[in-house]
Structures are given as structure tokens and as C-alpha cells.
Amino acid sequence: xxxxxxxxxxxxxxxxxxxxxxxxxxxxxxxxxxxxxxxxxxxxxxxxxxxxxxxxxxxxxxxxxxxxxxxxxxxxxxxxxxxxxxxxxxxxxxxxxxxxxxxxxxxxxxxxxxxxxxxxxxxxxxxxxxxxxxxxxxxxxxxxxxxxxxxxxxxxxxxxxxxxxxxxxxx
Ligand code: S3P
Numbered sequence: 001x002x003x004x005x006x007x008x009x010x011x012x013x014x015x016x017x018x019x020x021x022x023x024x025x026x027x028x029x030x031x032x033x034x035x036x037x038x039x040x041x042x043x044x045x046x047x048x049x050x051x052x053x054x055x056x057x058x059x060x061x062x063x064x065x066x067x068x069x070x071x072x073x074x075x076x077x078x079x080x081x082x083x084x085x086x087x088x089x090x091x092x093x094x095x096x097x098x099x100x101x102x103x104x105x106x107x108x109x110x111x112x113x114x115x116x117x118x119x120x121x122x123x124x125x126x127x128x129x130x131x132x133x134x135x136x137x138x139x140x141x142x143x144x145x146x147x148x149x150x151x152x153x154x155x156x157x158x159x160x161x162x163x164x165x166x167x168x169x170x171x
Contacts, residue, residue, distance in 0.1 A: 004025070006077045006097075011107040011111035013102075015077045022075035027072075044119070045116070064076075089142060098162055
């Protein structure tokens with residue numbers, strides 16, 4: 001089964017665009033962070049705070065790989081760090097992966113508030129997002145079959161470009 005999978009940094013719109021794509025394609029939508037929270041009964045923040053990032057990455061990987069094993073076609077929004085593990089990138093290689101590419105300065109304006117499921121940016125949102133952008137760019141690039149720059153674009157426009165790509169059109 002080939003799923004549509006959205007990757008990109010925190011705040012790039014994976015959940016918003018994922019929901020829109022799922023609705024347009026008549027597919028179910030899965031947000032892997034939300035799924036991880038519901039299956040573990042703990043929030044992402046609690047997991048980071050009590051068990052650390054590595055334990056979170058183990059759970060994230062398990063959730064992603066399990067989600068991708070679904071036999072019904074899905075639209076999947078991943079956490080921004082899902083591309084960090086080799087096993088996850090391998091698992092993504094047989095799916096329609098779309099990278100929502102965004103400038104860290106724009107992202108920081110959207111997600112810069114402390115709290116929520118993004119403990120990694122509590123201390124220094126812009127500095128962390130900038131470093132993540134540099135570190136992860138080649139990883140997003142390696143898994144994505146389609147890249148869209150989302151800065152300054154409305155969700156309708158981004159969704160339409162993704163749908164056109166998925167339909168085999170050129171954007
Ligand atoms: C993370 C992104 C978050 C969440 C966790 C770690 C990351 O998801 O998985 O805080 O490392 O980029 P979103 O991309 O949905 O914010």
C-alpha cells in the first residue's frame with residue numbers, strides 16, 4: 001500500500017495540509033505524534049521529560065512503521081524529526097513523500113510559543129529551528145518525491161499543488 005506522507009520541520013503545516021489532502025483524496029488521516037500519544041497514554045512532552053529524546057525516537061519509529069503497514073491508503077503527517085533514523089527513511093522510500101519546506105524564521109513565528117508537544121524548542125526556538133533546518137535538509141531531500149515551498153502560500157494553494165503532483169501533473 002502506497003501512502004501519502006508529509007515531512008518537514010515543526011510548524012510547516014503537515015497536520016493542516018494532511019487533513020486537507022486526506023479529505024480531498026477520501027482517505028483517513030493519521031498524525032503520528034497524536035497516534036503515539038493516544039497509544040502510549042502520555043504526551044510527547046511527558047515522554048521527552050521523563051524518558052528522554054532517544055526513548056521518544058524509539059516510540060516514534062515504532063508508530064511510523066506500524067502506521068505505514070496499514071492496508072488501507074492513508075495520508076500521514078510525521079513529526080519533524082521522523083527522518084532522523086535510517087529505519088524510518090527506509091520505511092518511507094516506498095511511499096509518496098511530500099516535503100513542506102519552510103524558512104525557520106517563518107516557522108519560529110508560528111511555533112515559537114513555549115509549551116505543547118515541542119519541548120525541543122523551549123529554550124531557543126529560532127536557533128534550534130535554524131540548526132534543525134541545516135541538519136535535516138538533506139534528510140528531507142533524500143526521502144521526498146515532491147517538495148513545496150510553503151512560505152507565504154495559503155493552505156488551499158499548497159494542497160492543490162500536492163494533489164496535482166499526486167495526480168501526475170506538473171506544478
Ligand atoms: C519534533 C517535532 C514534533 C514532535 C517532537 C519532536 C522534531 O512534531 O514530534 O516535539 O524533532 O522536529 P511536529 O513536527 O509535528 O511539531
